Amino acid sequence: MSSTRTQVYLTEEQRKAIDAIAAEEGVTMAAVIRRALDAYLGQHPDPDPVLAATFGSVPDFTVPSRHDWRRGG
Numbered sequence: 001m002s003s004t005r006t007q008v009y010l011t012e013e014q015r016k017a018i019d020a021i022a023a024e025e026g027v028t029m030a031a032v033i034r035r036a037l038d039a040y041l042g043q044h045p046d047p048d049p050v051l052a053a054t055f056g057s058v059p060d061f062t063v064p065s066r067h068d069w070r071r072g073g
Contacts (some may be wrong), residue, residue: 008033 010018023030 002045018029018032025032
């Protein structure tokens, strides 16, 4: 596994909670954070496959000329 170092600012409460979990489970703070991030990302799948599946779904759509764009609302 390739890793990259990233700096993140945590609140005091977040840090205490992570430290407590790490101590209880006998793992590093980094392991707790990576696991939490993996769980979060698993709930938010990559949108690229969805975008790719819908590409060209409105083949007759025409984009207005740049001169037709309304400026200033």
